[in-house]
Amino acid sequence: GNSVTQMEGPVTLSEEAFLTINCTYTATGYPSLFWYVQYPGEGLQLLLKATKADDKGSNKGFEATYRKETTSFHLEKGSVQVSDSAVYFCALRIRNTGFQKLVFGTGTRLLVSP
Protein backbone atom coordinates (compact mmCIF):
# COMPACT_ATOMS: atom_id res chain seq x y z
CA GLY A 1 0.00 0.00 0.00
CA ASN A 2 0.85 3.67 0.12
CA SER A 3 2.17 5.15 3.34
CA VAL A 4 4.25 7.99 4.74
CA THR A 5 6.52 7.79 7.79
CA GLN A 6 7.67 10.92 9.59
CA MET A 7 9.99 11.38 12.52
CA GLU A 8 8.34 11.63 15.91
CA GLY A 9 8.12 15.02 17.49
CA PRO A 10 8.24 17.41 19.00
CA VAL A 11 11.36 18.85 17.49
CA THR A 12 12.64 21.62 19.73
CA LEU A 13 15.13 24.13 18.34
CA SER A 14 16.53 27.54 19.13
CA GLU A 15 16.02 30.37 16.69
CA GLU A 16 18.48 30.31 13.76
CA ALA A 17 19.19 26.60 14.17
CA PHE A 18 19.20 24.21 11.21
CA LEU A 19 16.07 22.11 10.75
CA THR A 20 15.63 18.65 9.28
CA ILE A 21 12.38 16.70 9.47
CA ASN A 22 12.68 13.25 7.98
CA CYS A 23 10.04 11.77 5.73
CA THR A 24 10.10 8.44 3.92
CA TYR A 25 7.38 6.85 1.84
CA THR A 26 6.21 3.65 0.25
CA ALA A 27 4.09 3.83 -2.86
CA THR A 28 2.55 1.36 -5.27
CA GLY A 29 2.65 3.86 -8.12
CA TYR A 30 4.45 7.04 -9.03
CA PRO A 31 3.80 9.61 -6.30
CA SER A 32 3.89 13.36 -6.07
CA LEU A 33 5.20 14.48 -2.69
CA PHE A 34 4.03 17.36 -0.52
CA TRP A 35 4.81 19.14 2.70
CA TYR A 36 1.89 20.82 4.43
CA VAL A 37 2.15 23.10 7.47
CA GLN A 38 -0.48 23.62 10.15
CA TYR A 39 -0.11 26.71 12.32
CA PRO A 40 -1.90 26.73 15.69
CA GLY A 41 -5.66 26.93 15.26
CA GLU A 42 -5.52 26.90 11.47
CA GLY A 43 -6.03 24.48 8.61
CA LEU A 44 -3.31 22.90 6.54
CA GLN A 45 -1.44 25.01 4.02
CA LEU A 46 0.69 23.68 1.22
CA LEU A 47 4.32 24.50 1.98
CA LEU A 48 6.02 22.90 -1.02
CA LYS A 49 5.74 20.02 -3.41
CA ALA A 50 7.75 17.95 -5.90
CA THR A 51 6.24 15.91 -8.67
CA LYS A 52 9.11 13.80 -10.00
CA ALA A 53 12.41 12.31 -8.94
CA ASP A 54 15.23 14.80 -8.17
CA ASP A 55 12.81 17.74 -8.14
CA LYS A 56 13.42 20.21 -5.34
CA GLY A 57 10.46 22.01 -3.84
CA SER A 58 11.12 25.24 -1.99
CA ASN A 59 9.15 27.96 -0.24
CA LYS A 60 9.72 30.42 2.63
CA GLY A 61 13.29 29.17 3.09
CA PHE A 62 12.19 25.52 3.36
CA GLU A 63 13.43 22.93 0.88
CA ALA A 64 12.84 19.26 0.17
CA THR A 65 14.25 17.06 -2.57
CA TYR A 66 12.40 14.09 -4.06
CA ARG A 67 14.82 11.16 -3.67
CA LYS A 68 13.47 8.12 -5.46
CA GLU A 69 16.48 5.94 -4.63
CA THR A 70 15.96 6.38 -0.90
CA THR A 71 12.17 6.99 -1.10
CA SER A 72 12.61 10.12 0.96
CA PHE A 73 11.46 13.74 0.98
CA HIS A 74 13.18 15.33 3.97
CA LEU A 75 12.26 18.90 4.89
CA GLU A 76 15.10 21.32 5.64
CA LYS A 77 15.56 24.94 6.59
CA GLY A 78 18.85 26.65 7.22
CA SER A 79 17.75 29.04 9.96
CA VAL A 80 14.42 28.62 11.72
CA GLN A 81 12.39 31.41 13.26
CA VAL A 82 9.93 31.41 16.15
CA SER A 83 7.18 31.94 13.58
CA ASP A 84 8.01 28.53 12.05
CA SER A 85 6.58 26.79 15.10
CA ALA A 86 3.85 24.56 13.70
CA VAL A 87 2.99 20.99 12.82
CA TYR A 88 4.47 19.75 9.53
CA PHE A 89 2.87 16.96 7.52
CA CYS A 90 4.53 15.01 4.76
CA ALA A 91 2.09 13.57 2.21
CA LEU A 92 2.00 11.72 -1.08
CA ARG A 93 -0.47 11.41 -3.88
CA ILE A 94 -0.25 8.77 -6.58
CA ARG A 95 -0.14 10.18 -10.08
CA ASN A 96 -2.90 8.41 -11.93
CA THR A 97 -6.27 9.04 -13.46
CA GLY A 98 -9.29 9.65 -11.30
CA PHE A 99 -9.39 10.88 -7.75
CA GLN A 100 -6.31 10.18 -5.73
CA LYS A 101 -6.38 11.12 -2.10
CA LEU A 102 -3.51 12.54 -0.14
CA VAL A 103 -1.86 10.01 2.15
CA PHE A 104 -0.47 11.81 5.18
CA GLY A 105 2.18 11.08 7.71
CA THR A 106 1.36 11.54 11.38
CA GLY A 107 2.83 15.04 11.54
CA THR A 108 5.86 16.47 13.32
CA ARG A 109 5.49 19.35 15.74
CA LEU A 110 8.24 21.96 15.58
CA LEU A 111 8.83 24.27 18.53
CA VAL A 112 11.27 27.15 18.05
CA SER A 113 12.34 29.17 21.06
CA PRO A 114 13.87 32.69 20.98
Place this chain on the structure above:
Amino acid sequence: EAQVTQNPRYLITVTGKKLTVTCSQNMNHEYMSWYRQDPGLGLRQIYYSMNVEVTDKGDVPEGYKVSRKEKRNFPLILESPSPNQTSLYFCASSPKPSLGLAGVETQYFGPGTRLLVL
Protein backbone atom coordinates in the same frame (compact mmCIF):
# COMPACT_ATOMS: atom_id res chain seq x y z
CA GLU B 1 -10.14 35.65 -1.79
CA ALA B 2 -9.90 31.97 -2.76
CA GLN B 3 -10.84 29.89 0.22
CA VAL B 4 -12.52 26.88 1.74
CA THR B 5 -14.87 27.69 4.61
CA GLN B 6 -16.28 25.37 7.25
CA ASN B 7 -18.99 25.86 9.83
CA PRO B 8 -19.14 25.56 12.70
CA ARG B 9 -15.53 25.85 13.81
CA TYR B 10 -16.28 24.32 17.20
CA LEU B 11 -19.10 22.04 18.23
CA ILE B 12 -20.00 20.17 21.39
CA THR B 13 -22.86 17.71 21.10
CA VAL B 14 -24.27 14.58 22.69
CA THR B 15 -24.38 11.02 21.47
CA GLY B 16 -27.11 10.40 18.92
CA LYS B 17 -27.96 13.99 18.06
CA LYS B 18 -27.70 14.45 14.31
CA LEU B 19 -25.38 17.18 13.11
CA THR B 20 -24.09 18.66 9.87
CA VAL B 21 -20.78 20.36 9.24
CA THR B 22 -20.89 22.58 6.18
CA CYS B 23 -18.07 23.09 3.70
CA SER B 24 -18.00 25.60 0.87
CA GLN B 25 -15.33 26.56 -1.67
CA ASN B 26 -15.26 29.53 -4.04
CA MET B 27 -12.64 28.25 -6.47
CA ASN B 28 -14.97 26.26 -8.75
CA HIS B 29 -13.10 23.06 -7.88
CA GLU B 30 -14.48 19.73 -9.01
CA TYR B 31 -12.86 17.62 -6.30
CA MET B 32 -13.70 17.86 -2.61
CA SER B 33 -12.81 15.71 0.40
CA TRP B 34 -13.39 15.34 4.09
CA TYR B 35 -10.58 14.29 6.45
CA ARG B 36 -10.40 13.72 10.16
CA GLN B 37 -7.28 14.40 12.18
CA ASP B 38 -6.49 12.39 15.29
CA PRO B 39 -3.36 12.41 17.44
CA GLY B 40 -0.79 9.90 16.25
CA LEU B 41 -2.81 9.04 13.16
CA GLY B 42 -2.38 12.09 10.97
CA LEU B 43 -5.22 12.89 8.57
CA ARG B 44 -7.45 10.17 7.22
CA GLN B 45 -9.90 10.58 4.39
CA ILE B 46 -13.59 10.05 5.21
CA TYR B 47 -15.36 10.71 1.88
CA TYR B 48 -14.55 12.40 -1.37
CA SER B 49 -16.41 13.76 -4.37
CA MET B 50 -15.25 14.13 -7.94
CA ASN B 51 -18.19 16.26 -9.04
CA VAL B 52 -21.84 17.07 -8.37
CA GLU B 53 -23.74 13.91 -7.37
CA VAL B 54 -20.50 11.86 -7.49
CA THR B 55 -19.26 10.76 -4.06
CA ASP B 56 -17.33 7.79 -2.74
CA LYS B 57 -15.96 6.36 0.48
CA GLY B 58 -12.50 7.10 1.75
CA ASP B 59 -10.61 5.17 4.38
CA VAL B 60 -12.88 5.78 7.39
CA PRO B 61 -16.46 6.35 6.16
CA GLU B 62 -18.36 4.51 8.91
CA GLY B 63 -20.81 6.74 10.74
CA TYR B 64 -20.67 9.55 8.17
CA LYS B 65 -22.66 10.66 5.14
CA VAL B 66 -22.01 13.33 2.55
CA SER B 67 -23.88 14.94 -0.31
CA ARG B 68 -22.83 17.03 -3.30
CA LYS B 69 -25.86 18.76 -4.74
CA GLU B 70 -23.94 21.87 -5.76
CA LYS B 71 -20.39 22.19 -6.94
CA ARG B 72 -19.33 24.58 -4.21
CA ASN B 73 -20.81 22.74 -1.19
CA PHE B 74 -19.92 19.42 0.38
CA PRO B 75 -21.56 18.95 3.79
CA LEU B 76 -20.55 16.20 6.21
CA ILE B 77 -23.44 14.58 8.08
CA LEU B 78 -23.24 12.59 11.29
CA GLU B 79 -26.64 10.93 11.61
CA SER B 80 -25.99 9.53 15.10
CA PRO B 81 -22.70 10.83 16.49
CA SER B 82 -20.73 8.73 18.93
CA PRO B 83 -17.79 9.66 21.20
CA ASN B 84 -15.30 7.97 18.85
CA GLN B 85 -16.15 10.64 16.29
CA THR B 86 -14.66 13.30 18.53
CA SER B 87 -12.00 14.71 16.27
CA LEU B 88 -10.76 17.63 14.20
CA TYR B 89 -12.36 17.66 10.75
CA PHE B 90 -11.02 19.25 7.60
CA CYS B 91 -12.67 19.85 4.27
CA ALA B 92 -10.46 20.21 1.21
CA SER B 93 -10.92 21.00 -2.46
CA SER B 94 -8.78 20.74 -5.57
CA PRO B 95 -9.21 21.30 -9.27
CA LYS B 96 -9.73 18.45 -11.67
CA PRO B 97 -6.24 17.66 -12.96
CA SER B 98 -5.17 18.26 -16.49
CA LEU B 99 -4.71 15.16 -18.61
CA GLY B 100 -1.50 13.42 -17.59
CA LEU B 101 -1.01 15.52 -14.49
CA ALA B 102 -3.27 13.71 -12.01
CA GLY B 103 -1.82 13.76 -8.53
CA VAL B 104 0.04 17.01 -9.06
CA GLU B 105 -2.73 19.45 -8.22
CA THR B 106 -2.75 21.21 -4.86
CA GLN B 107 -5.44 20.54 -2.28
CA TYR B 108 -6.77 23.56 -0.40
CA PHE B 109 -7.90 23.02 3.15
CA GLY B 110 -10.52 24.69 5.27
CA PRO B 111 -9.72 25.96 8.80
CA GLY B 112 -11.08 22.85 10.53
CA THR B 113 -14.02 21.97 12.75
CA ARG B 114 -13.29 20.68 16.23
CA LEU B 115 -16.05 18.29 17.32
CA LEU B 116 -16.60 16.89 20.79
CA VAL B 117 -19.24 14.20 21.22
CA LEU B 118 -20.22 13.55 24.83
